[in-house]
Amino acid sequence: MRKWAVAATAFAFFATMVGTTLPTALYSIYAVDLSFSSLTVTVLFAVYAFGVVAALLMFGRLSDQIGRRPVLLIALACAALSSILFILPPSLCLLVVARVVSGVSAGFMSGAGTAAVIDLFPLARRASGGMLAVAANAGGLATGNLLGGVLASVSSAALVTPYVMHLGLSVIAVIGLCALTPRPERHGPVNLGMQPLRVPGEIRGAFVRAVLAGGAGFAVCGVLTSVTALFLADDLRIDAHWVPGLIVFLVFATMALGQLAAGRIAAERALLIGCAGLVGATLLVLASLGWTLLWPLVVASIVLGLACGFCVNAGLSLTVEEVPHHTRGEVSSAYFASLYVLLALPAIGVGLLATVVTLRQAGMIFAMVVAVLAAIIGGVQARRLG
Known part of the structure; x- marks a missing residue:
């Protein structure tokens, strides 16, 4: 029965995250149909992250109180509502609301889903639970990107078919959770409203290093996710919707592989390897933008995903897996809230910068900043391992 509960929980995590990245390959369609600028597209992406953070800050401890x-x-339910909103005739206001609701769904799922998967594993295999949680998360993000692009390329209703498919996945996930997972036990009183997410003092130093490293990777992922479709369409003249979906798919698919590889080595060393990979990935992004080439961007997506996988898995090992059960949801929520803030802000920054320089130049400036940040974090980590 435990195996089926693990499968149902991981699938629910996966299905929710699929919905959050379905629009990625469709941004160029929305941009043409609704005359969006690059700033509008990056803001449309970023409001998703703010929805994630809002849900984590307001409800990050909820699963510790009422069960996973x-x-x-x-x-x-929020994921399904988001897809329904996307199916309606699009407007900027409606798309913003849909993205916020999608972000809220990811916020509920990121903290509680990670804790729920880890809870289902015995103490001796808790690291395996953390790896599965990251794999479900990254696998859903990857599949959403690719599926959205492929369905948009083959369907006559490019802005409807992906979301109908996601509604079906959500229904299956709800049935699986209700049928295969145990009923929760109430743990205490429910306290709703904005509450600070506390990080125990004994893991605070590791938490900061994990967030900075993982956040640097998320920052690059955020910018790639928000502007890749525009860069390919406007600068490389590639209009096939599956191409940007494939590039971002590679990021999240290799992120899952990276976290599996990271689970085989010490977390502190995995964090160092991840930082080194981030430096290499941002330099490849810089080359792609500087010379307007596709292949460095493809390679960068693979290196970036692997590096993020190392950083995120190491971060979970050093934080969420080190705290007691009754605080695991809160610490998990604090970890992902921090990562998603660092996902959103650079994307908006690139969009704003693109109003005074070109999108390519804004991306190049961003790549240089992140390369320096990752190098600094890696240097600090190297000294710790010294």
């Missing part, structure tokens, strides 16, 4: 399953069901 109810929170996962709320996440799936």
Whole structure:
């Protein structure tokens, strides 16, 4: 029964995250149909991250209070609502609302889903639970990107078909959770509203290093996700919707592989390897933008995903897996809230910068900044391992 509960929980995590990245390959269509600028597209992407952070800050401790399953069901309900909103005739206002609701679904799922998967593993295999949680998360993000692009390329209803498919996945996930996972036990009183997410003092130093390293990777992922479709269409003259979907798919698919590889080595060393990979990935992004080439961007997406996988898995090992059960949801939520802030702000920054320089130049400036940040974090980590 435990195996089926693990499978149902991981699938619910996966299905929710699929919905959050379905629009990625469709941004160029929205930009043409609704006359969006690059700033509008990056803001449209970033409001998703703000929805994630809002949900984590307001409800990040909820699964510690009422149990994991109810929170996962709320996440799936928000995911389904987001897809319904996307199916309606698009407007900027409606798309913003849909993206915020999608972000809220990811916020509920990121903290509670990670804790729920880890809870289902015995103490001796807790690291395996953390790896599966990251794999479900990254696998869903990857599949959403590719599926959205492929369905947009083959369907006559490019802005409808991907979301109908996601509604089906959400329904299956709800049925699986209700049928295969145990009923939750109430742990204490429910306290709703904005509450600070506390990080225990004994892991605070590791938490800061993990967030900075993982956040640098998320920052690059955010910019790639928000502007790749525009860069390919405007600068490389590639209009096939599956191409940007494939590039971002590679990021999140290799992120899952990276976290699996990271689980085989010490977390502190995995964090150092991840930082080194981030430096290499940002330099490749810089080359792609500087010379307007596709192949460095493809290679960068693979290196970036692997590096992020190392950083995120190491971060979970050094933080969420080191705290007691009753605070695991809160620490997991604090970790992902921090990562998603660093996902959103650079994307908006690139969009703003693109109003005074070209999108390519804005991306190049951003790549140089992140390369320096990753190098500094890696240097600090190297000294710790010295």
